[in-house]
Amino acid sequence: MPRLNVAALRNELLRAGISPTHVRRTLTELNEHFEDLVDERLIAGCDRDEAEQQALQSLGPMTDVATAMLDQPQLKSWAWRWPRVAVVVYPLACVAALPVVPLIVGVEHAESITRWTLGLLLAALVTATMFLVLQLAITLT
Amino acid sequence: MAQTNPPFMSGVPELLLLRLLEQKEMYGYELVRSIRKVTGEAISLGEGVIYPALHGLERNGALKSRRKAVAGRTRVYYGLTAKGRKRLAKLADDWRRVQGGIESALGAPAHA
Numbered sequence: 001m002p003r004l005n006v007a008a009l010r011n012e013l014l015r016a017g018i019s020p021t022h023v024r025r026t027l028t029e030l031n032e033h034f035e036d037l038v039d040e041r042l043i044a045g046c047d048r049d050e051a052e053q054q055a056l057q058s059l060g061p062m063t064d065v066a067t068a069m070l071d072q073p074q075l076k077s078w079a080w081r082w083p084r085v086a087v088v089v090y091p092l093a094c095v096a097a098l099p100v101v102p103l104i105v106g107v108e109h110a111e112s113i114t115r116w117t118l119g120l121l122l123a124a125l126v127t128a129t130m131f132l133v134l135q136l137a138i139t140l141t
Numbered sequence: 142m143a144q145t146n147p148p149f150m151s152g153v154p155e156l157l158l159l160r161l162l163e164q165k166e167m168y169g170y171e172l173v174r175s176i177r178k179v180t181g182e183a184i185s186l187g188e189g190v191i192y193p194a195l196h197g198l199e200r201n202g203a204l205k206s207r208r209k210a211v212a213g214r215t216r217v218y219y220g221l222t223a224k225g226r227k228r229l230a231k232l233a234d235d236w237r238r239v240q241g242g243i244e245s246a247l248g249a250p251a252h253a
Binding site: 022025026028029030032033035036037058059060061062064065068069071072074075 | 168169170173186187188189190192193194196197200201214215216217
């Protein structure tokens with residue numbers, strides 16, 4: 001049975017750096033369009049296989065859709081348009097999110113998570129202090 | 142010549158989309174049907190490629206979109222923005238200028 005297969009299109013667009021938002025919406029719209037075309041053919045008297053086959057033909061090759069998307073650089077995600085900014089922003093965002101994410105994810109156990117996070121931060125601080133003392137000791141002797 | 146014609150044929154789908162959306166909000170399938178109707182089926186396109194064009198216009202600020210659930214399906218309706226109206230006016234002017242030029246060329250006697 002012919003069905004609309006958008007998996008390859010999704011992968012190609014994402015690999016080429018098209019923004020995930022645009023990819024998701026394009027696939028949704030293509031699926032809805034396909035269903036509308038099938039309904040139109042069914043009403044015209046086609047059986048389902050025939051209706052789906054004709055709907056696929058009307059929609060055109062997915063490679064054409066991919067080409068039309070890739071021809072528009074403004075549809076690329078910001079990380080692809082400004083890679084140097086992304087290289088700075090992504091690591092900073094990850095570091096900033098580290099203490100916050102456990103709290104957001106585990107609201108039910110926020111107290112325990114906070115205790116563990118503070119413990120880890122304290123341990124990191126103690127380790128850093130030890131390294132600093134060692135470094136000072138080496139420098140001063 | 143005062144201006145060049147960069148949009149020429151490549152601007153036709155954009156012009157049609159903006160013109161149709163000037164009248165009312167529409168979703169992709171509806172737009173394709175309208176293009177066929179208003180052009181007397183003179184312009185037919187692989188229907189899937191309308192979405193990249195719509196997304197590009199939206200990204201440029203010429204269109205705005207909103208989701209609407211209709212009979213269990215999610216429709217993305219597109220409408221024209223103020224920037225889109227300006228773009229439409231410019232494209233329509235360009236098109237009329239080109240059309241006028243071609244018509245006068247076709248009407249003029251051929252030279253060797």
